[in-house]
Amino acid sequence: MTIVVTGATGQLGHLVIEALLRRGAAPQDVVATGRDEAKLAPLAALGVRTAVADYADPASLRTALEGATKVLLISGSEVGQRVAQHGNVIDAAKDAGVELIAYTSIPKADTNAMLLAGEHRATEELITASGLPHTFLRNSWYLENYLPQIPTYLEHGVVGAAGEGRISGATRADFADAAAAALLADDSAGRVHELGGESFTLGELAAAVSEASGRDVTYTEVPGDQLVEILAGAGLPRPFAEVLADADAGIARGELEVTTGDLERLIGRRPTSYREAVAEAVSALAPSAS
Ligand SMILES: NC(=O)c1ccc[n+]([C@@H]2O[C@H](COP(=O)([O-])OP(=O)(O)OC[C@H]3O[C@@H](n4cnc5c(N)ncnc54)[C@H](OP(=O)(O)O)[C@@H]3O)[C@@H](O)[C@H]2O)c1
Structure with a gap:
């Protein structure tokens, strides 16, 4: 093979x-x-x-x-x-x-x-x-879409336009393991795997950063067009900022929430949760940053 x-x-x-x-x-x-x-x-x-x-x-x-x-x-x-x-x-x-x-x-x-x-x-x-x-x-979303921003969250809080939408994020490593498992299985043909880990809102993400760091980190909801201005003002190319704001709108509609359990089934173990990944990322920061 x-x-x-x-x-x-x-x-x-x-x-x-x-x-x-x-x-x-x-x-x-x-x-x-x-x-x-x-x-x-x-x-x-x-x-x-x-x-x-x-x-x-x-x-x-x-x-x-x-x-x-x-x-x-x-x-x-x-x-x-x-x-x-x-x-x-x-x-x-x-x-x-x-x-x-x-x-x-x-x-x-x-x-x-x-x-x-x-x-x-x-x-x-x-x-x-x-x-x-x-x-x-x-x-669904890689948790790594958020983890590198933890120093910014600690300074400015989490800002987004995703409302109460839930994100079934998982680590790249868990999604990669699922891909490997599907490639090695004999019965993959014809299957559609909806893959995601334990879900969270951006408010719950902020709470996880608070819990891990002992600092008060809050979530601020802004309209999508304001999010574009904030992200572009922070140096992101405007078209990319627009794609990210649009993705938050999709999250608000529930488009990244996955409740199938397919990821856990494919990899044969519980995926790393957002809380675990946040705690690990916070503890890896220099003491002054966390
Ligand atoms: N689910 C999520 O949260 C999420 C987030 C971001 C992206 N994605 C999608 O998931 C994919 C994999 O994620 P990732 O984190 O591994 O992204 P990544 O690190 O940017 O890797 C993208 C891969 O695609 C290759 N590639 C791009 N254009 C190519 C071309 N013309 N010919 C051959 N190879 C090409 C890149 O090659 P080089 O190494 O030469 O650049 C690289 O190997 C991304 O490409 C994107 O479609 C998903």
């Missing part, structure tokens, strides 16, 4: 490779691909095979996927170009005649109205239309 992981040079991809090996995959059966040869070296050091493949270069993808039994398509990071790019990976998977293509998507991709969901929905549709046996790994 040959398992090809695209986007393996990214944060999630690297963790997927490690999880595959931890779950018993033979290193020579795993191919890590990425567009940047230098970034593949640490993966080669784990003993897996590597191949350079760019989502925008169909020939490179065809070569990288030759002989593949299963493929994990990790969604790309070039927002706006991803449907065409992912289409190239799907075409290469079809040429290779894979037994399974797994795709990292977003919760409720078929109905999710967030701006970020459109490319995931279109990719799922392309995969379904390809006729390839497939599984969708609909990951």
Whole structure:
């Protein structure tokens, strides 16, 4: 069996490779691909095979996927170009005649109205239309979307536009473990996994930071357009600030809340909770910061 992981040079991809090996995959059966040869070296050091493949270069993808039994398509990071790019990976998977293509998507991709969901929905549709046996790994938010901001939360509190919406966040490591488990299982074809950990509101996130730090951290709800100004004022490119404010609106609509238990079932253990991840991140801060 040959398992090809695209986007393996990214944060999630690297963790997927490690999880595959931890779950018993033979290193020579795993191919890590990425567009940047230098970034593949640490993966080669784990003993897996590597191949350079760019989502925008169909020939490179065809070569990288030759002989593949299963493929994990990790969604790309070039927002706006991803449907065409992912289409190239799907075409290469079809040429290779894979037994399974797994795709990292977003919760409720078929109905999710967030701006970020459109490319995931279109990719799922392309995969379904390809006729390839497939599984969708609909990951909710990474907890790491929030953890690096803890020093800012300690200084200014948590600010958002997500109302009482719940986020079923989990660590990248747990989502990666779920992807590895799905790739190694015999019964993944046809499954749609809605993946998330213990859910929280942004108010509950602020409370978790308070509890872990012993400092008073509160949540301030602002209208979406004001959030865009705050984020742009803090230096984020305006289009990205708009995508983040739109994501908060989606959270308020419940689009990142997952109650299926699929993550725990796939990885066979309770995922790390937001409280545990916050406590660990706070304790890792320099004493003066926390
Ligand atoms: N659920 C969430 O909270 C959340 C948050 C952020 C992103 N995401 C999605 O999940 C994906 C994985 O997350 P991550 O944290 O691992 O992101 P990441 O660290 O940015 O990794 C993205 C991966 O995609 C690769 N990539 C991008 N464009 C490519 C191209 N044209 N050809 C080949 N490879 C390309 C990157 O290659 P390079 O290493 O060369 O850049 C990298 O390997 C992201 O790309 C994004 O679609 C989800």
